[in-house]
Amino acid sequence: MRESSGDRITRIGISFLLLLISISCLAPVINILSVSFSGKQAVETGKVLLWPVDATLQSYSALFEGTRVLASLWNGVVMTVGGVIISMVFTICAAYPLSKGYFYGRRTFTLLLLFTMVFTGGLIPTYLVVKSLGLIDSYWAIWLPGAVSTYNMLIMRSYFESMEPEIEEAARIDGCKEWTLLFRIILPLSMPVMATLILFYGVGYWNSFMNVLIYINSTEKYTITVLIQQMIASQSLLTEALVNDSQAMLLVPEGIRSAGIIVLILPMVLIYPFLQKYFVKGVMLGSVKG
Template sequence: MFKKLSLRDKMFTIFIYSILIVVACLMLYPLIYVLSASFSNPERTVLGEVWLLPKEFNIESYLTVFQNEDVLIGYRNTIIYTVFGTAINILFTILIAYPLSRRDFYGKEVITGFIIFTMFFGGGMIPTYLLIKDLGMLDTIWAIVLPGAVSVYNVIIMRTFFQSIPDELREAASMDGCNNITLLVRIILPLSMPIIAVMALFHGVGHWNSYFDALIYLSDEDKFPLQLFLRQMLIQEDMSAMTSSGTDVLAEHLLQIEGLKYAVVVVASLPMLIIYPFLQKFFVKGVMIGSLKG
């Protein structure tokens, strides 16, 4: 097909591919650098000798991370929060977006207006904390998964996707005796797997990377997510370095912290990087279809 293009089209295609390659390299290089630095001697990293491949390969930083039992506890809690929280996000988003996509749903414009209003105005951190406290959700999983159970932006995307499904399918299902629940479960949702996969990715990454809500609402360390344990680990290493006596000991601690930082980034990011390729085929289709109409 490339041979059939005119010279101008060939030049334009080469230009576009060149730009995409440059952008891809710019986005991939930080990931490669962090991975290489995590397996390198921290001293080489500090001296700027690590560019692409590890220098003086070692895994001491990873051993330091995984020798900490709290990391395994954090992994367990983060997986629970991510799976359970994402399921709640998807369920609530579908239950809100589907009725708003129906033309026969009375008052959907008013309800949509109220929902969009929350995108621009909120109570703030202190009123939210007081609300969570009064509801008795402090130091529980509900404080992590319920406050952000619904994203208005994602509701709008999913509603638009539902609106792209032909009304003829709904009419045919109604003539065959389907009620609204059966229509949603057996027809609409199977056709909506691309947008559901995209929403699962959005919410899953958000829950996996979240630590601020846990920092505010949780006090029991057995319920801390991975990111909070990693944050504490880095802080403890920093404090240990600050209180170290002797120049040599201080320098050793600083080098250890340097390697530990890169290992922590890899440990925290790797699961999401592994999952993304399996959802990538749905990603573009789901977002494009969900953003065609306002």
């Protein structure tokens, strides 16, 4: 079917609008990246826009030598990996039975889960519950209260429901029990939605900030998100990052802040391309029913 002139103009207009939106999203990140690689004088005089001026790695050197960024990175990895594993296990265990029409109480349990999307217990009651369980200053205080996202569970449930029933029937004829069916048939066929939810949960845990401040008391357990926030808010912490006078003469706090922000976002940027091929397919197929 031939494209009309009106459709062509509309397509070009939408493409141009999306291009402007993309540039508006990328420009601040590129500017921060450029500042992190630029020299002190260029940053102080505002010469840095979208390209490094007087390129140097001094900001990154000061960041890794003068702050706890490596320890915070490791803490972030531990919290993210542990949280993703726990959340995926709970999400699968909730979504699989709810996807079966013969599951007794399916509608009731679904409504109870949907209720949590509208009403929550609130910060203070949640904190009191976490404290009574002895989870304060532990990553379990972050993992357990948010172990299941109802939205993510509904995506996975819808994906399970979209599978052809003949697959399950053939497996049961071959003698598959429920757990064997789930782990050897259903989950291998659910890689698109699983990769999508791993990305959702991973980004959520990696960027977790407020929960870490509320539940984690030991500074050595802080993640990089909290460390970068403290660097932005505290001038003294940035001053400590300048491990010697020569660095202080070559660096500006804004460069160290920018380097910290780049280190914060880099892991997710590196992981996303490996999951991108599953991302759109997982969301679209998982939202056919619901």
